[in-house]
Amino acid sequence: MGVSTLSEWTGRIGELVIGATAKDGGTRSHSVTIGGEEDLPYIGIPPSGHRPLVAYELSDDPELWPAAATRFIGDRVHDTAEWVAHADREYQPDLIRLYLSSTRERNFSDISRIGETVESVLQATELPLIIEGSNDPAIDSAVFQKIGEAAEGERILLGTAEAGHYRSVAAAAMAYGHSVIAQSPIDINLAKQLNILLRETGLSPDRIAIDPYTGALGYGFEYSYSVMERIRYSALKGDSDLAMPMISSAIDSLVVKEVREADEGDACPTAVAWEIYAMLPATIAGASIVCVRHPLSIEPLKTAIAALWNGEPKGGM
Amino acid sequence: MALKPLEIYKLLPKKNCKECGDPTCLTFAMKLAGGKAKPEACPYLDENAKTILGASTRPPVRKIRIGVGERAVTIGEELVQFRHEKSFFHEPGIFMAVTDLMTPGAIQERVIFVRDEILTRVGTDLRLNGIAVRSVNGSPTAFTKAVEAVEAVADLPEVLMAGDPAVMEAGLSVCGNYRPLLHAATSSQYWEMCRLAKKYACPLAIRADSLDALAELSGLCSAEGIENLVLDLSSLSLSEQLNRSTAVRQHAVSRKTPALGHPVCIDTAVSGLPDAALIAGVTKFGSVLICDDLSSASRKALLVLRQNIYTDPQKPIQITPGLYRVGSPGKDAPVLLTVNFSLTFFTLQGYLEASRVPCFMLIVDTEGLSVLTAVASGKLQETLVRDAIAKYNLSAEVAHKRLIIPGYAAPLSGRIEDATGWKVLVGPRDAADISEFLEKEWKG
Ligand code: B12
Numbered sequence: 001m002g003v004s005t006l007s008e009w010t011g012r013i014g015e016l017v018i019g020a021t022a023k024d025g026g027t028r029s030h031s032v033t034i035g036g037e038e039d040l041p042y043i044g045i046p047p048s049g050h051r052p053l054v055a056y057e058l059s060d061d062p063e064l065w066p067a068a069a070t071r072f073i074g075d076r077v078h079d080t081a082e083w084v085a086h087a088d089r090e091y092q093p094d095l096i097r098l099y100l101s102s103t104r105e106r107n108f109s110d111i112s113r114i115g116e117t118v119e120s121v122l123q124a125t126e127l128p129l130i131i132e133g134s135n136d137p138a139i140d141s142a143v144f145q146k147i148g149e150a151a152e153g154e155r156i157l158l159g160t161a162e163a164g165h166y167r168s169v170a171a172a173a174m175a176y177g178h179s180v181i182a183q184s185p186i187d188i189n190l191a192k193q194l195n196i197l198l199r200e201t202g203l204s205p206d207r208i209a210i211d212p213y214t215g216a217l218g219y220g221f222e223y224s225y226s227v228m229e230r231i232r233y234s235a236l237k238g239d240s241d242l243a244m245p246m247i248s249s250a251i252d253s254l255v256v257k258e259v260r261e262a263d264e265g266d267a268c269p270t271a272v273a274w275e276i277y278a279m280l281p282a283t284i285a286g287a288s289i290v291c292v293r294h295p296l297s298i299e300p301l302k303t304a305i306a307a308l309w310n311g312e313p314k315g316g317m
Numbered sequence: 318m319a320l321k322p323l324e325i326y327k328l329l330p331k332k333n334c335k336e337c338g339d340p341t342c343l344t345f346a347m348k349l350a351g352g353k354a355k356p357e358a359c360p361y362l363d364e365n366a367k368t369i370l371g372a373s374t375r376p377p378v379r380k381i382r383i384g385v386g387e388r389a390v391t392i393g394e395e396l397v398q399f400r401h402e403k404s405f406f407h408e409p410g411i412f413m414a415v416t417d418l419m420t421p422g423a424i425q426e427r428v429i430f431v432r433d434e435i436l437t438r439v440g441t442d443l444r445l446n447g448i449a450v451r452s453v454n455g456s457p458t459a460f461t462k463a464v465e466a467v468e469a470v471a472d473l474p475e476v477l478m479a480g481d482p483a484v485m486e487a488g489l490s491v492c493g494n495y496r497p498l499l500h501a502a503t504s505s506q507y508w509e510m511c512r513l514a515k516k517y518a519c520p521l522a523i524r525a526d527s528l529d530a531l532a533e534l535s536g537l538c539s540a541e542g543i544e545n546l547v548l549d550l551s552s553l554s555l556s557e558q559l560n561r562s563t564a565v566r567q568h569a570v571s572r573k574t575p576a577l578g579h580p581v582c583i584d585t586a587v588s589g590l591p592d593a594a595l596i597a598g599v600t601k602f603g604s605v606l607i608c609d610d611l612s613s614a615s616r617k618a619l620l621v622l623r624q625n626i627y628t629d630p631q632k633p634i635q636i637t638p639g640l641y642r643v644g645s646p647g648k649d650a651p652v653l654l655t656v657n658f659s660l661t662f663f664t665l666q667g668y669l670e671a672s673r674v675p676c677f678m679l680i681v682d683t684e685g686l687s688v689l690t691a692v693a694s695g696k697l698q699e700t701l702v703r704d705a706i707a708k709y710n711l712s713a714e715v716a717h718k719r720l721i722i723p724g725y726a727a728p729l730s731g732r733i734e735d736a737t738g739w740k741v742l743v744g745p746r747d748a749a750d751i752s753e754f755l756e757k758e759w760k761g
């Protein structure tokens with residue numbers, strides 16, 4: 001009889017490379033590839049494409065970061081490069097995702113500091129990087145230009161493009177050889193539309209990661225989970241405008257009620273559980289990169305992903 | 318896939334005699350295809366048509382009940398591969414395991430925990446469902462004692478886990494009347510397990526090394542008269558668990574392999590990564606999930622994940638719009654506006670209760686959208702607020718005309734004032750800050 005999964009797909013998810021080694025003109029110890037799947041997530045033994053990756057998120061402005069995450073890092077949070085180096089060494093994420101949250105301060109104008117921060121982070125770690133810039137049309141152009149330039153040759157993933165503002169990000173990515181995160185609010189049609197807009201700027205599809213926006217567990221995750229499944233399903237059915245790998249980050253996980261109000265001894269495990277119970281399902285729904293802010297979420301997530309993957313860890317190298 | 322109307326029509330007698338209650342055989346066929354009629358309504362079906370139509374109108378995943386009484390769990394009866402295609406219907410039952418090596422005291426502690434522990438979220442009580450009793454000792458007496466310890470403190474649904482039919486029967490002698498799930502029959506003893514399942518009218522889990530062998534075993538058990546089967550897909554490898562559960566659901570909903578049209582059971586301790594196995598089980602087609610002890614953090618996250626995956630993605634959980642009271646508000650009590658998305662309502666209500674300020678909550682109908690989503694989509698409008706104030710006769714309830722609106726609705730404040738004639742106070746964005754706000758801005 002031969003009962004196995006029924007895999008009658010015609011589409012394939014495109015591949016996206018993050019990070020450049022010396023050979024490619026960068027300084028990363030290795031680059032990572034995501035995407036490439038021809039079936040549902042984890043399906044096939046071994047599965048098609050590349051293993052999902054875990055990114056650790058941190059910020060150049062610890063004031064804007066959840067206490068549940070920074071408590072663990074101690075004073076290092078005040079020196080972004082030190083924070084990065086520590087996280088790389090101690091927790092071994094697949095990627096570092098740096099939020100330049102300082103650009104969200106009112107009347108931010110210290111563009112040169114952005115460049116310095118990016119350079120110091122590139123020094124502090126050899127991991128491939130994801131960098132999040134500003135969210136304000138007035139400074140977007142200068143900020144993304146600066147990030148792009150400071151990381152030239154490193155093939156970073158640059159965020160975030162949204163339907164309302166995507167040109168500055170796309171321009172910086174194209175000028176300096178980076179890729180772009182395209183975020184839309186939990187809606188498959190908006191995700192597709194944004195990809196089309198980005199394509200029209202000249203950005204090639206293998207430089208886009210879809211971020212379908214992820215609500216935290218219990219706070220919208222049910223919608224995000226299905227939108228990811230629908231995007232993956234449409235891509236496998238042949239819709240090339242949705243055939244990019246996805247990135248998912250349940251950014252509110254560490255500030256939801258259950259985590260904030262957990263008993264003293266339960267606070268840390270609850271924070272970790274809230275991240276893992278959203279991010280592992282996100283990979284099952286189709287995310288290629290999942291992001292966490294609590295350092296203790298990294299190892300169990302990587303272990304679980306490896307177990308679900310069960311093949312050679314193709315992602316990563 | 319289910320049959321199409323024309324395919325069904327071909328099987329009907331084409332007498333157009335109307336005895337089924339429909340004007341023609343064709344309209345009856347259309348109803349059958351949509352699941353809105355039962356084949357038995359036509360008295361003239363031949364045997365062949367009966368078999369085919371019976372199979373195609375039966376849910377592709379069989380419905381099964383475990384346990385009796387209030388806490389009994391219903392599983393199966395699922396129709397789709399992806400929840401966005403319709404919805405998933407019956408949440409997996411989560412069974413916490415005890416073993417016959419544990420003392421009765423330790424067993425009962427765990428059973429009482431499962432019996433009593435409740436996590437209340439968005440107005441729903443979330444709880445673990447039952448107890449799995451593992452035979453580890455191997456002796457029938459030890460198993461009997463363990464089951465007795467469970468029965469002494471709770472009427473929870475049970476999974477009896479014993480590969481030796483003699484041990485299983487010992488357990489059944491204690492709880493056989495309460496419809497436990499028998500776990501598990503294999504090719505080497507299935508007829509004995511089937512005999513027990515028949516004698517006690519219990520559902521039966523079956524286990525085999527491959528899906529082919531499992532489908533074959535399913536057929537053998539059906540031939541013994543046991544249809545209430547559960548497929549055990551526990552595996553050392555999570556990759557295998559996920560691949561098999563996906564294959565089983567695909568073969569079930571496509572009706573390619575009806576022998577696999579049964580709910581799936583996963584013992585999440587087997588892989589050594591219980592959290593990951595539970596997550597894979599909840600998201601991908603597990604119906605009976607067995608776990609050993611769970612940390613409080615994992616239990617909460619698991620229950621919330623299950624609630625998320627098993628809510629209808631088309632319909633947010635809503636509450637009825639209207640005027641709600643917190644405490645016993647008087648004529649000068651504050652009125653707070655919010656939307657009818659359950660999560661929003663219960664979050665705000667929780668913080669208002671904690672603030673100990675008696676007040677009114679004015680809930681408008683945003684069709685279940687949250688504040689921010691309703692504002693972004695334009696569903697929350699001043700006219701909605703105006704009509705609600707009139708409909709719920711707010712002027713008769715309070716002696717003032719001041720309305721507190723959510724911080725995220727600030728862009729609407731001017732328009733709400735104009736449309737209602739009420740003075741609008743913009744509240745905090747985060748409901749957690751409501752107590753401080755009421756202290757300062759309302760009382761002060
Ligand atoms: C889940 C979700 C959805 C779900 C809907 C869920 C639902 N039932 O509403 C879906 C997928 C359908 C959806 C759709 C859309 N969404 Co949406 N969605 C979310 C998400 C992830 C979570 C929303 C949620 O559940 N919040 C939790 C509840 C409890 O929050 P709340 O109702 O606001 O209540 C809080 C406060 O307002 C306060 N509060 C509540 N009442 C009151 C009352 C008073 C008096 C006070 C003082 C305080 C107070 O207390 C609560 C807790 O603090 C948010 C992101 C986010 N983090 O908020 C985006 C988000 C709200 N969505 C967004 C958008 C743009 C949309 C769409 C317009 C996109 C589209 N497709 O066109 C649509 C609109 C819907 C439609 N039908 O057209 C944007 C809004 C952007 C903005 N700032 O305006 C967000 C912020 C995502 C983003 N960053 O892009 N969405």
Ligand code: SF4
Binds near residue numbers: 329332334336345
């Ligand atoms: S009862 Fe049977 S034969 Fe008569 S109209 Fe209905 S379907 Fe046709």
